[in-house]
Amino acid sequence: MRSKRCRAYLSFALFVIALSVAVAQKPSVSPQRSTTAISPMVLRNLGSGAIPLDGIWQFHTGDDPAWADPSFDDSQWEQLTSGKPWGEQGHASYAGFAWYRRHISSDLTRSPGNLAILIPHIDDTYELYWNGRLIGSNGKLPPHPAWYSDSQPSQTFGWPVHDSGVLAIRVWKAPLTTEDNGLRGGFEAPPLVGSSQAITAAKSELDYQWLRSRQFVYAEDLLYFIVALLGFLAWLRDRHQWTLLWIAGFAFASITRVALYGMGFPIPRSLADTVASLSSSIRDISLWFLLLTLLDLRNSPGIVRLTRAFAVASLLSTTLDGVVVMFLWPSSTSHHEVLLIDASLTAIYIVTAALPLFLVLYAFQRNLGKGLASRILAITAFACGMLQVVQNIAPQGSRYTHWTLSDRMSAPLFVLNGNAVSFTTLAGLLLLAALVFAVYRHALDDRRRQIALQQEFRSAQEVQQALIPEAEERVPGFILTSSYIPAAEVGGDFFQLIPAEGDYEGSTLVLMGDVSGKGLKAALVVALIVGAVRALAETTASPAEILAGINRRVCGRLQGGFVTCLVMRLDSDGNCVIANAGHPPPFLNHKEMETPGALPLGLINGVLYHELRFEIQAEDRLSLYTDGLLEARSESGEIYGFERVHALFARKPSAAEAAQAALDFGQEDDITILTLTRLEEPITQTSQVSYAI
Structure with missing residues (x-):
């Protein structure tokens, strides 16, 4: 019965992936937007403060260098707010170029000196123009695009505002993947303009709040790093203790995602996705071989061969997926084929990611891994494995199914000192604790066996000396x-x-x-x-x-x-x-x-x-x-x-x-x-x- 249910879940997941590929990149029909002329935003008496450039911006999809010219007539453009992405304002699933324009009138009776502008994260990369002159950028636009993760911090640029003009932002949104919900693109928060001191202070406050909100994540990753380092050093001392290498691999691979996405480093997104995909595979494989040892499954040749086969399949699929993301995705002119490849490789990864469920069920059926540590690990690995499978399946085709299960699973259960703690975070921490406890108990058992073996050798030495x-x-x-x-x-x-x-x-x-x-x-x-x-x-x-x-x-x-x-x-x-x-x-x-x-x-x-x-x-x-x-x-x-x-x-x-x-x-x-x-x-x-x- 359980195997039938598993096959049913897997079939349904593959159906969702196929559905997303079939309709991927379907042109969205934008509703008619008001084109009523709006008055320029007036900057006056900023003093030493700063104000947000919120409200209505002129918006147009497509790309034309002439749209940076302040004399260009944009009165027929759509009007969107800068407080949320274009995907939530009638342009769901749109990817490619788009422009924002804002007319600004300067009436600074008291000059604040040098002005600056703070641009929050824009999905995915952009160029910033004032009166047709490029004054800043983030990432690289096609034909050789490079964009960064969501954790890329806000950018600040000097702004030569001494008269009226037009602030234009040229945005490029990367092609959507099978798990994108299509609700992103462009602004996520309005820019901020003010004196250099005020903008510097605003950026420092944003950076502080961002760091403060990640204390729990960094503390968890520090634990992973300590476990990885100690496990690897212990393995170097005794190369026969493979469990130490597997736990080091599991812990080290677990912290790479935060290093790639959660530190604000300017790592190109395609490179980050490639490395993250491979590290996820290493994390999974390390967990599988840990389970083989800790659940006493190493003496089952069929299970060992199956695990090795899944390890090879996981490494191959994630490596190929990384090649697609790195080389084909940004430069491809026809994304249907790329989506099909991505969906197929994702399906293989989802199947392999479910292996811990099978290992735990097999061990329980054969009454293996009877110790307390093994039982705790089995239950935790089972729960985390199921969570991982669901998290990989749920986002697939979400821009068509409109499922929000993945978002709800990632939503914070509670906030502790400004740190959002989600169910996923707690599950990962519990699995790490269970692994460390199981490896500790396993090391104690190994030590007892080694002592007994050493005693046997001493007895053999005594016998031999007697001879x-x-x-x-x-x-x-x-x-x-x-x-x-x-x-x-x-x-x-x-x-x-x-x-x-x-x-x-x-x-x-x-x-x-x-x-x-x-x-x-x-x-x-x-x-x-x-x-x-x-x-x-x-x-x-x-x-x-x-x-x-x-x-x-x-x-x-x-x-x-x-x-x-x-x-x-x-x-x-x-x-x-x-x-x-x-x-x-x-x-x-x-x-x-x-x-x-x-x-x-x-x-x-x-x-x-x-x-x-x-x-x-x-x-x-x-x-x-x-x-x-x-x-x-x-x-x-x-x-x-x-x-x-x-x-x-x-x-x-x-x-x-x-x-x-x-x-x-x-x-x-x-x-x-x-x-x-x-x-x-x-x-x-x-x-x-x-x-x-």
């Missing part, structure tokens, strides 16, 4: 040094020293390996391997059989990963048996040993491993290491490499000294180094054995 042999452990017949430096909280390197049992009692099994990858997953694999090795060591002291047993246990469990591993059995008399599964060979003194190679563990079951028997002489040093030493990388990107490793082990460093050399060069991966120095005279014998699984 690393203690420094005081001894290998009979050898001096042992070791160094283990993980690149992350937990690493994938490991080594073990296990006393052999049975026939090889008195010997030591030395195991070193490297699990592909880092972090908790690699640490768990290390725990699995160490457990398997200790179990295998109870039944065999053969390095090849131990590798084969580990391979059987990890095949199919590493999800595409692998393990390089080297196993040795050291006898106290110097005899050594070694088997290798893809691990860097050890160094005997300064020379790298040639061990039998084989595939790393975990790739293929049934791999054949080989054993190499050799003897370690007195004072010989055997150095084992993982590829974290070999692949250490400097800031310039240079790797440590084989040559440096050869030179390093030729100096017979301790494990700590070798690890420090890699750290000083630049650590990239886990670094594990083990050195074993022979103490006694060896027994000479070398052979090689193979084991198949």
Whole structure:
């Protein structure tokens, strides 16, 4: 039922837009106006004061430079007042050029010195003439028009009034959009004339009242700016916290409209509309992705894809709409096509703007976003989303439907210290408060999860440290040094020293390996391997059989990963048996040993491993290491490499000294180094054995 209603509302909105396009720019028929001659307005005894140029002005649509001439006969022109736009005086929906003329007689018995004139906002741009001479302007007229927003402050100009003459104002009204009600154009308030001091004082008073009336708006925008700045800076510290970036984007885009329209800056209206349209799209998109996170919708792939598609559609439609407004609208000679494009793009934007309604309804239906903050945000976003949709639909074609819903929604609910507070303003403020509250609660939850995760990592570190042999452990017949430096909280390197049992009692099994990858997953694999090795060591002291047993246990469990591993059995008399599964060979003194190679563990079951028997002489040093030493990388990107490793082990460093050399060069991966120095005279014998699984 709800979806049918939504489709009905949307269809009705599109019908209104189409209707406005169909009849757009239809010439209006102006009623006959009185052309009775009026007496000139007499300026006398101004002193230091000012008077309004109110009352009746001669008015004519169209454009002719001769109408600035004071001798031109305008007695047959229409007569309009300067207190309200021409759209409310019989020229509804008129756009283009029009002229105002006022005959003025000067009878200044006491000269006030320099005179000035204050021109309130005129819709949209104008030129001011006194007796045929241009004395001021605002904006640019066609063929290259540029006009400003409604907040453009009143303009003042010097006025050389010392005799009678004609004040003429050439006005140009920009083409109407689909949401214009057609009741504007030209004067909105009468000009004011007087001494320079009086005009300066009048303008200062107008500017003060204007600023005073916007205190609430500026305070709200200051809050948005603070939220945007803090959110962005927090996101820079932690790039994984996308909610912080989305709330910064939402808050920043929300203040651009006031910067464009509400600060009185002379920004061309076409540029302001283009930027405002794009910022509205960014604001919407930021809100959508915030809702995905705060309503627990990120785990719904279909909803995420839909949101991304709507984001692309919104950006494309608003960008194209900006191109139309910037380049086609002011210069187009046929506005029907432009109106059709504008209406089509507006329809797309209205459809995308309704996405929060769907997201909230979907979350409620699936009972997602159960927290208090999420519920408050959902209700507020729902209300603001509906308000935004209605506000976009209501003005469409209003100059034909004469609907006033949009005006009533923007009308002030109350006035606080000269500040008009509307329902729209309150809704935006409530949504900002709900977003900040929801993001705050979400950040607290994330912090709790991070603390729990950090505790898990600390637990993993403790487990891993328990798996690393203690420094005081001894290998009979050898001096042992070791160094283990993980690149992350937990690493994938490991080594073990296990006393052999049975026939090889008195010997030591030395195991070193490297699990592909880092972090908790690699640490768990290390725990699995160490457990398997200790179990295998109870039944065999053969390095090849131990590798084969580990391979059987990890095949199919590493999800595409692998393990390089080297196993040795050291006898106290110097005899050594070694088997290798893809691990860097050890160094005997300064020379790298040639061990039998084989595939790393975990790739293929049934791999054949080989054993190499050799003897370690007195004072010989055997150095084992993982590829974290070999692949250490400097800031310039240079790797440590084989040559440096050869030179390093030729100096017979301790494990700590070798690890420090890699750290000083630049650590990239886990670094594990083990050195074993022979103490006694060896027994000479070398052979090689193979084991198949």
